[in-house]
Amino acid sequence: xxxxxxVGVGQTDHTSNRSDVSLxxxxxxxxxxxxxxxxxxxxxxxxxxxxxxPDLFEGVMLPEWWLSSALGGIGKPVLRINTMGSAGGxxxxxxxxxxxxxxxxxxLTVGFEKHSESQALWGLTPANPxxxxxxAGAGAAFxxxxxxxxxxxxxxxxxxxxxAVKARRNALRNPHAHLRIDIGVDDVLASPMLWDPIRxxxxxxxxxxxxxxxxxxxxxxxxxxxxxxxxxxxTVAEALFSPGRDLLRPPxxxxxxxxxxxxxxxxxxxxxxxxxxxxxxxxxxxxxxxEGLGLCDFGQGWRMFDRGETDATSGGRLxxxxxxGVLSTNPIxxxxxxxxxxxxxxxxxxxxxxxxDRARVALGHAVGGTLSSHACMVLAKDRP
Amino acid sequence: VSFVRSxxxxxxxxxxxxxxxxxxxxxxxxxxxxxGSRCDVCGLVGVPARDWCDHCGGATRETMACGxxxxxxxxxxxxxxxxxxxxxxxxxxIRVDGAGTDLVHAVRGVVEAGDRVRPxxxxxxRGAITDIECFERGEAxxxxxxxxxxxxxxxxxxxxxxxxxxxGSLLSRFFDDIRDHRRLHGVRCTSCRMVIVPPLxxxxxxxxxxxxxxxxxxxxxxxxxxxxxxxxxGQEMPLPYVLARVLLDGSDTSMLHVLGDVAPGDVRMGLRxxxxxxxxxxxxxxDDIRSFRPTGEPDIxxxxxxxxx
Numbered sequence: 061x062x063x064x065x066x067v068g069v070g071q072t073d074h075t076s077n078r079s080d081v082s083l084x085x086x087x088x089x090x091x092x093x094x095x096x097x098x099x100x101x102x103x104x105x106x107x108x109x110x111x112x113x114p115d116l117f118e119g120v121m122l123p124e125w126w127l128s129s130a131l132g133g134i135g136k137p138v139l140r141i142n143t144m145g146s147a148g149g150x151x152x153x154x155x156x157x158x159x160x161x162x163x164x165x166x167x168l169t170v171g172f173e174k175h176s177e178s179q180a181l182w183g184l185t186p187a188n189p190x191x192x193x194x195x196a197g198a199g200a201a202f203x204x205x206x207x208x209x210x211x212x213x214x215x216x217x218x219x220x221x222x223x224a225v226k227a228r229r230n231a232l233r234n235p236h237a238h239l240r241i242d243i244g245v246d247d248v249l250a251s252p253m254l255w256d257p258i259r260x261x262x263x264x265x266x267x268x269x270x271x272x273x274x275x276x277x278x279x280x281x282x283x284x285x286x287x288x289x290x291x292x293x294x295t296v297a298e299a300l301f302s303p304g305r306d307l308l309r310p311p312x313x314x315x316x317x318x319x320x321x322x323x324x325x326x327x328x329x330x331x332x333x334x335x336x337x338x339x340x341x342x343x344x345x346x347x348x349x350x351e352g353l354g355l356c357d358f359g360q361g362w363r364m365f366d367r368g369e370t371d372a373t374s375g376g377r378l379x380x381x382x383x384x385g386v387l388s389t390n391p392i393x394x395x396x397x398x399x400x401x402x403x404x405x406x407x408x409x410x411x412x413x414x415x416x417d418r419a420r421v422a423l424g425h426a427v428g429g430t431l432s433s434h435a436c437m438v439l440a441k442d443r444p
Numbered sequence: 445v446s447f448v449r450s451x452x453x454x455x456x457x458x459x460x461x462x463x464x465x466x467x468x469x470x471x472x473x474x475x476x477x478x479x480g481s482r483c484d485v486c487g488l489v490g491v492p493a494r495d496w497c498d499h500c501g502g503a504t505r506e507t508m509a510c511g512x513x514x515x516x517x518x519x520x521x522x523x524x525x526x527x528x529x530x531x532x533x534x535x536x537x538i539r540v541d542g543a544g545t546d547l548v549h550a551v552r553g554v555v556e557a558g559d560r561v562r563p564x565x566x567x568x569x570r571g572a573i574t575d576i577e578c579f580e581r582g583e584a585x586x587x588x589x590x591x592x593x594x595x596x597x598x599x600x601x602x603x604x605x606x607x608x609x610x611x612g613s614l615l616s617r618f619f620d621d622i623r624d625h626r627r628l629h630g631v632r633c634t635s636c637r638m639v640i641v642p643p644l645x646x647x648x649x650x651x652x653x654x655x656x657x658x659x660x661x662x663x664x665x666x667x668x669x670x671x672x673x674x675x676x677x678g679q680e681m682p683l684p685y686v687l688a689r690v691l692l693d694g695s696d697t698s699m700l701h702v703l704g705d706v707a708p709g710d711v712r713m714g715l716r717x718x719x720x721x722x723x724x725x726x727x728x729x730x731d732d733i734r735s736f737r738p739t740g741e742p743d744i745x746x747x748x749x750x751x752x753x
Binding site: 080083084085088103116119132187188189190193207211212253256299301305308 | 448450451452453454456457458459460461462463466494495496497498499500501503597598601603607609611615619633636638640647648649667668669670671672673674676677678679680681684687688689696697700701702708713726728729730731732746750751752753
């Protein structure tokens, strides 16, 4: 395979309701911004990879087909990727692989969600055909994991609320973020308990938004100063529920992380990464992910957080989610791509107020299902 | 083995914001007019008006009246009408006058490729392409002299998807044993030897076949749980309720169920629970077991189940 670079990133200003544009218009806004960033035009693209949620979310059959004109996909390969919540991350990985394989020089990838008009929250738990329906959305699926994490590792109760505060404080420095609210732990504790032990402010919002990225070959990227080089890219899945599955140590997560670190030549991710953007839909999932992503040992994630090592605002050594993460912005189909896009912006030195000093190597990571599908990408300032 | 089949219907309401150009096209339909839009980049006129060019992906801003008459490009006769469009005799691609793209619509009567056709407008119009009932052969009279109203900003609809799901042979037998004998069964992985409930033909961890028909208890241990406080689409249980993963004695996989006869604040990981069976049984454990309730036995320490949450 040949080297691949990110040459353009675009995202909308995420918010709860974008009824002023159609779904196509929302996506096109992110695409147009990515092309301005890349100093390129839609017609230059060789192929399009679309990351979308299930059709039930948008209420549109074959959205990639319906959206093909807005995507500039006429007469070009248009490929749809759906890996649940990690779809945006998996689409970015797929776009990178399209370039790496040598067949395409410029590949556009897009992820999106229009929560205000979709059924993304409940489309996840349709009626049970064999008896009563118990499911109650993503929160009900993640809450038992959060509870088990806390109990198993003896994490103090305030860790989750503090993760929620860190995310929103970081989002204050991200002009694109949805929830830009200055809150403290007391505010989190006072918010309604939705899926005990998950409170409203420990949950991701429902956002309208889109993200677009342009991946390019060395021939296109050479001579450009502000590109991010892809050093590792992988997606890994596992069965939703399998015998002996340890909910707190999903093998698909560790395998995915190990794979991208091996590709990137990273031996000690905690030391060698400068920043990470990870997919934390609920507060307690963040320390759990530190562990699965190899940033610390199992059971140590909450301690790593507690010591402030991942807090950008307090000078942490490995800032996690300086963008505010999924807890601050969650257009589901785009959320995974935003992690990768933010990682790319960091190593390009283009992250504005949320820029981490001297960021040269960054991890982008996305979750699908109940931690059962993952996409990871390592991006670096230096060419491989 | 007789297979258990269950009908299910997924019904959700949706909204679609139309955006500026499509919104104008829909308002034009309501006024009995057909609107096109021109691509800023290549000049192609799309009908009905759309935001982006179907040829080059360029943006469109300029809209103009098209048609109302046009020429048929191709016709497909309907031999077996569907429930969705019971009255449609044929579908056609129609190049409306002034358009650079074809429109798909119903045609009635004898219509062939190359024929001139005109729209047949409904009396009651709502701002949709179905405001045109169909096209028929003949020359169109000039467009109605009615100014289109404000753009139609939102398009709402309900999508209903009826399915029938079939349980496989193992799951069907599992349901039958619950209905007829009030007994829960699993199968054993031939590689890792773990007992899987409900039964599956293969182990999702080892990919090995499963074997046997292993009875498990109708009591077990709560491994982890959530207290659901938030109302949701399709909700059936009154709030709040406790949704728990219950590791049945003799099983190595936990099962999702509701807890009863216990306050949410009294539920803990390791709590011992037993099934409360319904008097009438259908075979589905989600229905036939009304809930699990505490047995009063001492809690099980987490280290005994933490790897089988």
